[in-house]
Amino acid sequence: MLTFLPYTFKSLWRHRTRSLLTISGAGVALLVFCFVGSVQHGLFALTENQEAGRSLIVFQENRFCPQSSKLPQDYASTIAKQSGVADAMPIMVFTNNCRASLDAIVFQGMATDLLMKWRKLALQSGSWDGFARQDDAALVGKAVAARRKLKVGDKFTIGDITVAVAGIFAADNAADEGLIYTHLDFLQRARGLSDVGMVTQIEVHLNDGANADAVAKAIDEEFHAGPVATTTRTKGMFQADTLSDLAELIGFIHYLGFACVGLVLSLVATTTVMSVQDRIKEHAVLQTLGFRPRRIFGLVITESVVLSVLGGGLGVIGGMLFLAWSDMSVAAEGVTIAFRPSWDIAMQGAIASLGVGFLAGLAPGWQAAQAKIVTALRHA
Amino acid sequence: MSLVEVVDVSKEFKSGEETIRPLDGVHLTIEEGDFVSLMGASGSGKSTLLNLVAGIDEVNSGHIFVGDTDITELNRGKLADWRAANIGYVFQTHNLIPVLTAYENVELPLLLLPMTASERAKRVEIAMAAVDLTNRAGHYPRQMSGGQEQRVGIARAIVANPTVVVADEPTGSLDDDTTEQILSLLQRVNRELGMTLLMVTHDADAAQRATRQLRLERGQLVENGKPILPRALRTA
Ligand SMILES: Nc1ncnc2c1ncn2[C@@H]1O[C@H](COP(=O)(O)OP(=O)(O)OP(=O)(O)O)[C@@H](O)[C@H]1O
Numbered sequence: 001m002l003t004f005l006p007y008t009f010k011s012l013w014r015h016r017t018r019s020l021l022t023i024s025g026a027g028v029a030l031l032v033f034c035f036v037g038s039v040q041h042g043l044f045a046l047t048e049n050q051e052a053g054r055s056l057i058v059f060q061e062n063r064f065c066p067q068s069s070k071l072p073q074d075y076a077s078t079i080a081k082q083s084g085v086a087d088a089m090p091i092m093v094f095t096n097n098c099r100a101s102l103d104a105i106v107f108q109g110m111a112t113d114l115l116m117k118w119r120k121l122a123l124q125s126g127s128w129d130g131f132a133r134q135d136d137a138a139l140v141g142k143a144v145a146a147r148r149k150l151k152v153g154d155k156f157t158i159g160d161i162t163v164a165v166a167g168i169f170a171a172d173n174a175a176d177e178g179l180i181y182t183h184l185d186f187l188q189r190a191r192g193l194s195d196v197g198m199v200t201q202i203e204v205h206l207n208d209g210a211n212a213d214a215v216a217k218a219i220d221e222e223f224h225a226g227p228v229a230t231t232t233r234t235k236g237m238f239q240a241d242t243l244s245d246l247a248e249l250i251g252f253i254h255y256l257g258f259a260c261v262g263l264v265l266s267l268v269a270t271t272t273v274m275s276v277q278d279r280i281k282e283h284a285v286l287q288t289l290g291f292r293p294r295r296i297f298g299l300v301i302t303e304s305v306v307l308s309v310l311g312g313g314l315g316v317i318g319g320m321l322f323l324a325w326s327d328m329s330v331a332a333e334g335v336t337i338a339f340r341p342s343w344d345i346a347m348q349g350a351i352a353s354l355g356v357g358f359l360a361g362l363a364p365g366w367q368a369a370q371a372k373i374v375t376a377l378r379h380a
Numbered sequence: 381m382s383l384v385e386v387v388d389v390s391k392e393f394k395s396g397e398e399t400i401r402p403l404d405g406v407h408l409t410i411e412e413g414d415f416v417s418l419m420g421a422s423g424s425g426k427s428t429l430l431n432l433v434a435g436i437d438e439v440n441s442g443h444i445f446v447g448d449t450d451i452t453e454l455n456r457g458k459l460a461d462w463r464a465a466n467i468g469y470v471f472q473t474h475n476l477i478p479v480l481t482a483y484e485n486v487e488l489p490l491l492l493l494p495m496t497a498s499e500r501a502k503r504v505e506i507a508m509a510a511v512d513l514t515n516r517a518g519h520y521p522r523q524m525s526g527g528q529e530q531r532v533g534i535a536r537a538i539v540a541n542p543t544v545v546v547a548d549e550p551t552g553s554l555d556d557d558t559t560e561q562i563l564s565l566l567q568r569v570n571r572e573l574g575m576t577l578l579m580v581t582h583d584a585d586a587a588q589r590a591t592r593q594l595r596l597e598r599g600q601l602v603e604n605g606k607p608i609l610p611r612a613l614r615t616a
């Protein structure tokens with residue numbers, strides 16, 4: 001089949017306007033496909049990853065936005081004594097925007113030793129020392145830093161909170177790169193004296209083999225009669241609950257991904273049908289020269305696959321570059337979803353393009369292969 | 381044994397209620413090295429017969445042997461392979477592939493045959509030289525005159541060294557001078573390259589260039605004023 005690839009390219013080039021329009025249409029559709037894929041991927045990453053099931057989040061009962069959840073900080077020491085619990089870390093969360101937003105800033109204040117122990121941060125610039133030395137120091141996720149153009153030494157103000165950037169970090173978990181970590185007491189004081197001694201949530205790390213549900217239940221029972229009742233869920237559940245509105249929307253966006261693939265299918269199929277109709281006589285001539293019907297079929301399929309793969313490939317590359325460059329994320333109620341490029345999505349896009357190209361060529365290819373030579377030769 | 385034997389071939393077309401039968405029990409033998417011209421009224425079935433011999437149309441009844449092969453027995457795929465190796469087809473309207481250069485057009489049929497690249501190049505060179513178009517190898521069909529296009533068409537038809545070259549009104553859309561050129565070329569293909577030709581034409585002068593002149597009349601072939609009757613032919 002490769003022998004005739006130059007012929008395929010020349011035929012596409014002959015109708016270059018049509019071909020380029022089709023390729024660009026397929027490209028845009030696949031770009032959207034990749035974007036949709038990465039949004040979903042980001043959501044899955046939050047709820048499905050290892051850590052999501054092996055740690056718990058204790059929140060004030062019936063509260064959703066981090067601003068409204070207030071737990072006494074000393075709950076942590078009570079929780080730490082429970083069986084199955086490896087560590088309990090009090091965290092203060094502050095966000096400038098509780099609603100879903102593409103540019104929400106989320107601060108998490110926690111003790112430095114716990115931060116170093118439980119968050120696998122790799123500093124790209126700045127230092128832990130610099131962070132430890134300064135009260136108002138902050139470690140900024142690289143996605144936020146890129147979005148807000150921050151570097152070490154900068155002062156950064158959101159609402160009535162001003163921090164000094166002491167480091168920029170990358171994390172295993174892309175969503176963490178949308179966070180800003182500060183000292184716990186700094187964030188407690190920053191919002192006024194009423195918050196001293198209070199935290200938003202307590203993150204509980206479980207021992208190996210501990211039953212997450214049982215521990216969660218025990219914690220809630222412990223505080224049931226206390227000053228503040230709690231709701232404890234696995235981190236994955238907590239994030240899924242917090243993002244449930246967004247998740248629904250993202251689930252719906254899923255169909256947009258399918259629609260993109262459908263769009264490419266109809267676009268490439270239309271172009272291929274037109275190309276076959278333009279060349280009824282040419283295909284008959286090829287058959288006269290001794291091209292088998294199967295080879296004609298193959299030529300048509302090759303043409304539609306080339307169109308679809310060229311367009312889809314450009315779309316996938318464009319989508320990956322855009323995702324890598326934009327560092328986009330969406331946050332709601334203090335939880336962020338990162339939109340990152342991934343090989344998975346690129347592969348899905350590439351396979352979708354290939355499959356669609358093949359499907360789009362089937363009907364016109366069949367039509368071209370079945371044409372009767374003498375009838376087609378009489379075609380103007 | 382004759383090179384081509386057409387045995388009791390009939391072909392009919394149905395259009396609505398009406399059935400027309402342009403070929404009604406046609407017999408024909410062509411020997412190797414023959415240059416056969418075929419004349420007849422418009423609509424008498426000349427192209428139909430030529431297309432049957434070329435293996436691009438199917439008979440309703442009868443058999444066509446070319447060499448040892450009864451081509452009426454071949455399926456579509458096998459028939460295509462057979463055409464690639466055995467038939468050179470010269471069209472009235474040239475029918476070159478517009479996106480390919482003269483060279484590439486001539487090379488196209490060879491890509492279907494088992495052959496090394498250097499063997500292929502050699503054959504294309506020879507065919508291009510035979511039609512005297514070596515200096516136009518890189519030209520596209522739209523950059524050539526009708527006569528040049530037809531010469532490329534002839535080069536494409538002879539390049540694979542086919543068993544039979546068929547030509548359906550090869551000069552039908554050319555002016556007198558060019559017609560003369562093309563006819564001489566076909567004559568040379570026959571005499572110098574020893575190829576067997578079957579040519580349909582409307583032009584009596586053109587027909588005279590052939591070694592045998594046939595007419596198609598009322599569904600039967602006539603040669604030298606006498607109908608061609610079944611000889612001691614092969615039967616299926
Ligand atoms: N596909 C077809 N369907 C219906 N009728 C057909 C078809 N092909 C040919 N015919 C009819 O068969 C007859 C013979 O056609 P053919 O093309 O062989 O004639 P011809 O001798 O080549 O004529 P011309 O000199 O005009 O080329 C004509 O009456 C034509 O209308």
Ligand SMILES: [Mg+2]
Binds near residue numbers: 426548
């Ligand atoms: Mg005709």
